[in-house]
Amino acid sequence: EAGVAQSPRYKIIEKRQSVAFWCNPISGHATLYWYQQILGQGPKLLIQFQNNGVVDDSQLPKDRFSAERLKGVDSTLKIQPAKLEDSAVYLCASSFAGGNNQPQHFGDGTRLSIL
Amino acid sequence: DQQVKQNSPSLSVQEGRISILNCDYTNSMFDYFLWYKKYPAEGPTFLISISSIKDKNEDGRFTVFLNKSAKHLSLHIVPSQPGDSAVYFCAAKVRGGGADGLTFGKGTHLIIQP
Numbered sequence: 001e002a003g004v005a006q007s008p009r010y011k012i013i014e015k016r017q018s019v020a021f022w023c024n025p026i027s028g029h030a031t032l033y034w035y036q037q038i039l040g041q042g043p044k045l046l047i048q049f050q051n052n053g054v055v056d057d058s059q060l061p062k063d064r065f066s067a068e069r070l071k072g073v074d075s076t077l078k079i080q081p082a083k084l085e086d087s088a089v090y091l092c093a094s095s096f097a098g099g100n101n102q103p104q105h106f107g108d109g110t111r112l113s114i115l
Numbered sequence: 116d117q118q119v120k121q122n123s124p125s126l127s128v129q130e131g132r133i134s135i136l137n138c139d140y141t142n143s144m145f146d147y148f149l150w151y152k153k154y155p156a157e158g159p160t161f162l163i164s165i166s167s168i169k170d171k172n173e174d175g176r177f178t179v180f181l182n183k184s185a186k187h188l189s190l191h192i193v194p195s196q197p198g199d200s201a202v203y204f205c206a207a208k209v210r211g212g213g214a215d216g217l218t219f220g221k222g223t224h225l226i227i228q229p
Contacts, residue, residue, distance in 0.1 A: 004158070033216060042119070042204050042219025043159070056214035091158055101166065101210070103149060104217060106158035 001026060004107035006092050012113045018080035021110045024073070025094030031055075033104060034067055034077050035091040043091055049075060079112075087114045118142045119207050121220035129228050134192040136223050138205030141186065145207035149217065150179060150190045153202045162203075163190070192225075200227045 005024040013019050025032050030051050035043035046065065048056040052072040060067070064083070069075040079086055089111050093104040120139045128134045136150075146167040151159035165172040165179045165188070172179050178191045192199055202224050206217040 031215075035217075040221065042206070042221050043217070044219070045216035048214060048216050050213060056216055093158075101147065101164070103161040103164060105161065106151075108156070108158045 004092055004094055004105055006090075006107035006110055008110055009108065010111050010113075012115065013082055014115045015084055016081040018078065019082055019112065020076050020078045021090050021092075021112075023075045023077070023092030023107060025075075025092070026105055028096065029094035029105075030072075030097055031095045031104075032069055032075050033093040033095075034075070035093065035106075037089045037091055037109070039088070046077070082112075082114050084114050087112060116141075117220075118145075119205055119218050119220040121203075121205055121223050123223050124221070125224040125226065127226045127228055128195050130197060131194045134190075134195045134199065134225055134227070136190040136192075136203050136205075136225065138188045138190075138220055139186055140188075140207050142207070142209075142218070143186070144209045145218070147208050147210050148179070148181060148188050149206045149208075150177075151204045151206060151219075152199075153204060153222070159204055195225075195227045197227050197229065200225060 032049045034046040037043040046060045047067045049069040067077045089109040091109045093106045095102045095104045149164040150162040153159045163177045181188045202222045204222045205220040208215045
C-alpha cells in the first residue's frame with residue numbers, strides 16, 4: 001500500500017513569512033496527526049484529526065499555526081507568521097482508527113528552515 | 116517536563132551481539148508503548164509495540180519488555196545487524212477517549228560496528 005505522502009520535502013523562508021505543508025494519509029485511514037520534530041528532540045504532537053474533526057489541538061500554537069482536513073482525507077498545516085523557533089521537521093502520520101492498538105504510520109516529513 | 120526519557124543518546128554494539136535500548140516514563144496513565152526506527156531524511160517507521168497488560172512482546176529479532184512497577188521498558192535486538200544502525204524512538208500513549216497522540220523520547224542513536 002502507498003504510504004503517507006507529504007510535500008514539499010524542504011522549504012526555506014524568512015521569518016514573518018507564511019508557509020503551508022500538505023499531507024495525504026494512507027487510503028482508508030480515518031485518523032491523521034501532525035507532529036513537529038525539532039533537531040535533537042523526539043516528535044511532538046501538534047494536532048490530531050478524526051475524519052474532518054479535531055480531536056486534540058492542545059499543543060498547537062494557535063496564534064500562528066492552523067490546520068485543516070476539510071474532506072476528511074488530505075490535510076494542510078499552515079504557519080503564519082513564521083518565527084525562527086519554527087525551524088523543524090513537520091511530520092504527518094495516519095492510523096486506521098485512533099484510540100486503539102493501531103500504530104501510526106509516518107510520512108518522510110517537510111524540513112522547514114527559517115532564515 | 117519529559118514524560119518519556121531515553122537517557123542514552125547513543126549506543127555502539129558489535130554486529131551479531133545483542134542491542135539493548137532503554138526507555139523510562141513518568142506518566143502512569145500511559146498504557147500502550149511503541150518503538151520506532153528512523154533513518155536520516157526519512158520518517159519514523161513502526162517497529163514493535165506492547166500493551167500495559169503484557170510484560171513482553173516478541174517479533175522476530177525484536178523483543179520489547181515492559182516493567183510497569185519501574186515504569187521502564189527496553190527493546191532487545193538480537194542478533195544486531197548493520198541495517199539496524201538508526202535512531203530508535205520510544206513512544207507512549209493513553210488509549211481510549213479518542214485523543215491518542217504519541218509522546219516520544221529524544222531517541223537513541225544505535226550504531227552497529229562490523
